[in-house]
Amino acid sequence: MTGAVSPSTPSSTYRLQLRPEFGFGDARDVVGYLHDLGVGAVYVSPVLDATPGSTHGYDVTDPRLARPALGGEEGRLALADAVRACGLGFVVDIVPNHMSVEVPTANPFWWDLLAKGRASQFAHWFDVDWARDRILVPVLGSADDLDALTVEGDQLVYHDHRFPIAGDTSGTPREVHDRQRYELVDWRRGNAELNYRRFFDITTLAAVRVEQQDVFAAVHAEVLRWVADGDVSGLRIDHPDGLADPTAYMQRLRAAAPQAWIVVEKILHPGEDLPQSWPVDGTTGYDALGEIFGVLVDPRGEDALTSLAAELGQDVDYAQVEQTARRLVTDDILVAEVRRIAALVDDVEAGAARAAVAETMIAFDVYRSYLPQEHAHWHAAIATARQRRPDLGEALDALDHQVTSDPSGELATRIQQTSGMVVAKGTEDTTFYRYTRFVALNEVGGSPDRFGIGVDELHDLAAARDAGAPGAMTTLTTHDTKRSEDTRARLAVLSEVADDFVAHVRRWSQQCGLGEPSLELLAWQTLVGAAPISDERLVDYLLKAARESKLRTTWTEPDEPFEQQVREWPAAVRAAVGDEVDAFVESITPHGWTNSLSQKLLQLTAPGVPDVYQGTELWDFSLVDPDNRRAVDYGARRTMLARLADGEVPAVDETGAAKLLLVQRTLTLRRDRPELFRGYTPLRAEGPSADHAVAYSRSDDLVVVATRLPVGLAEAGGWRDTTLTLPSGTWTDVLTGEAVDSTPVRLAALLDRYPVVLLVRDADAS
Structure with missing residues (x-):
């Protein structure tokens, strides 16, 4: 690249x-x-x-x-x-x-494979381990359910599931089943015995070669x-x-x-970084998401939030929580994958090979390595595995030697494909629901133990993107984010008011605790960050979070009494402390709006290609899917956009019109005047509140200024005499249309209407 x-x-x-x-x-x-x-x-x-x-x-x-x-x-x-x-x-x-095989009749390639087995013209499309002659299909409620099969024409039927019948249909349905190239088994056997590669732990998504x-x-x-x-x-x-x-x-x-x-x-x-050998324009932007949000986080809030998590009973050693969660994945969920990989390790006893393979995948600090082009992440994972499990020295040596000697071989290929599954399931889908001291950091590609970044680091990363991947996508919200950008922006305020929030949660938890610290911390932050939120949406989210954490309940083995407690929690909170929660939310909401506008302007103007997720041109306080796939009211957005076109300059309020203005004016400028968005130069404010400004130019004729840590800024008395020096000339604020013709300019005046400003220098001045 x-x-x-x-x-x-x-x-x-x-x-x-x-x-x-x-x-x-x-x-x-x-x-x-x-x-x-x-x-x-x-x-x-x-x-x-x-x-x-x-x-x-x-x-x-x-x-x-x-x-x-x-x-x-x-x-x-x-x-x-x-x-x-x-x-x-x-x-x-x-x-x-991958392709879906959930409904075999809908997938003609899988249907043919089930009917003909290895003789299918599509057999090489799917990654099947033919050491077992029949394809294992884990779909039955129990092994006894084979007796529930029926034959309808040339199909074998199990409730809503239909499968092809090859050959004659004589005999009982079970006898017909036993002659097929596939074997229907109890769904619980899938994790340990599946003989086709899948997407993560989803047996209904078969990998495609x-x-x-x-x-x-x-x-x-x-x-x-x-x-x-x-x-x-x-x-x-x-x-x-x-x-x-x-x-x-x-x-x-x-x-x-x-x-x-x-x-x-x-x-x-x-x-x-992306491998240099990939001829692509860049990533879909999770890296930019973490950087832009990180600059809005106040590191001074870390100790108070960590202490609260520990006090409630959560393990606050992030590395240990993550390691435990990944081990759960290798030992209980991806058992079939680990066994298949271990069987490829030469001259090592099966148990030791499985342990070495699992330990190496657990040890990755990234999703996967990219052999043979890049070796560093592989060597780092092996070194960590050796440190953690010295008893596996010989097995790890054998694994390392075989992989590095043949980096394009089947063993190297499969372990690299699977390490990403371990990281994704163990970290994003498990650890992020267990380590909940400050959930705004628990985002795909992020590091929840890294409490924000500084302005200088943000500038360095943006400049690097401009130089190395100017065509990469940048994002703040996607269909996979754990929380929408505005939810995270409001939660960022908690890092500034950590002591106050901690005091509230202590009191609230005494009256309305959930009894499981990770979910309890997550619940309070969700209630505050996504407000106003209906009981139905909140319950659906908390149940998903509880099951993903795999602590008190799971998708496959639900703890019904605990889940009923979760269902009743929103009503209990409303009755006991609802007024206090509402008052707290009201107190931080304006600061959340400031954060939302700041991070949006940074994303839309920084190097890269900014993506706007559906509906987020207005305030959007969504949670993880499927909550973030709710219908968008485009009629309301059209009406509001028309008012802006007529010259309305809205206030920053609950309507979100100010965000729509920012998005429309900035995207239009990027589209109409791309020459303004070339290059990247950090700018430094001067004065007592300079640390609360993020400023840069994208060209000689475009300047961006955004506000960070708005609570601290207000407590310090505002911008006071803080100034920013602009190149000479007359500048126009794209958002308000107001002219700026003095330099240095006082930020108190520049950011009087909005907490952000996008300045373009008049053509005659440039």
Whole structure:
């Protein structure tokens, strides 16, 4: 990857979550609004045929078809025409790593595999371990349920599930089953015995071997046709870490779509970079999310929040919590994957090989290594594993030697594919629900033990992106974020009022405790951060969080009494301390608005291609999916946008109109005057409140100023005599239209109406 950008790189993107209730036609209807909003490209969730009823589209069943439930090929073409007519780009999310097998009748390739086994023409599409002759399908409620099978024509039926019958149908349904190339078993056997590679721990998503050239061609043909026809200008690649050879995949994709803008959902941990061998424009922006949010966090709040977590009974040793959670994944969830990898280690006893494989994957400080191009992360993981388990020295030596001697071999490939599964399931999907001292930091690609970053570091990271990946996407909210940007922005205020919040939680917990410290801390922060929130939304979220944490209850073994306590919690809180909670939320909400506007302006003006997630052009206090896939009221947004077009300069209030103004004016400027957004130079305020300003220029003629740590700023008496020196000339605030012609300028005057300002120097002055 170089610092160059692809020819189709958009000025910005707007993410639309398509689903049967909001298909191609509905998306077409909002294209005009998105153009008026200043968007550069429409960016949609996966649109290929998917599991019937899918609300997200990542469970693709047939990559040859535009999804009929969204409007099919006719609807897709109409949407593409509307996008083109408005002069916008069109970015499509694609899923190369896996396909859904939840409904076998919906997936013709899987259906053929089940019917014919190894003889299927699609057998090499899926990563099946044929050491077991039959494909294990963990779908039964219990082993005795084989007696519940029925035969209907040429299909074997189990409740709503249908499977193909190869050969004659004589005998009992169970006897028919026993002659098939697949074996239906108790669903509980899946984690330990599954003999096909899956996506994470989801047995209904079977991995696809796109490293095979004919498989790549078949599953990409339709989308690449759209690119060739000019209907699609950009591709977002889902989960590249599950691929056997990500580098070869990216090179093949780039060769097939040389003009396209390509970004990858690669989660970069702090300090990690994309492999230089990937010919892509960058990531989908989780790294930028963490950096921009991090500068809004007050590190002085860390001790109080940590003490509260410990006092309530939470383990506050993040490394230990994470290690324990990852070990749970290797030992209880991904057992089949660990066994399959361990069987490839030569001359090591099976138990020792399994332990060495598991320990190495647990030890990764990133999702995976990229052998043979890059070795550092592999060597670091092996070293950590040796330190933690000296008793596995010989097994780890053998594993290391075999992997590094043949970095493209099956052992190296499989352990690299699977380490990302261990990290994702162990960290993002488990640890982030256990280590909840300050949940605003618990975001994909983030480090919850790293309590914010400084302004200088933010500048360094932004300058590095400008130099190395100017075409990378930047984001604040996605379909996968644990919390929306505005929820996190309000939670950031807690880092500034930590002592006050801690005192409140101590009192509230005495009256309305949940009895499980991780969920209890998460619940109070959620109640405060996402307010106003209905009981139904709050309960749905807390139940998901409790099950993901796997402490008191799980998805597969629910603790019903505990879950009932969770269901009753919102009403109990409202009755006991509801007024206090409301008053606390009211006290921090204006500061949360300041944080929201600041981080949005930073994202929209910083190096990279900013994405706006659907609906977040207004305040949006969403939580993790499916909460963040709720319908968006575009009618209300159109009405509000029309008022702004008529000259309204709104106040910062509960309507969110000020955020809409910021988004519309900034996106439009990026689209209309791209030359303003080149380069990156930090600017330094001078004076008593200088530390509360984040300022930089993107060119000689554009300056950005945002406010950070607004509580501390107010307590210090505001901006006082703090100033910022601008280049000579007359400047105009893009948000308000007001002129600024003196320098140095006092920030108290510059930031009088809004906590942010976007200045453009008049043409005659430049």
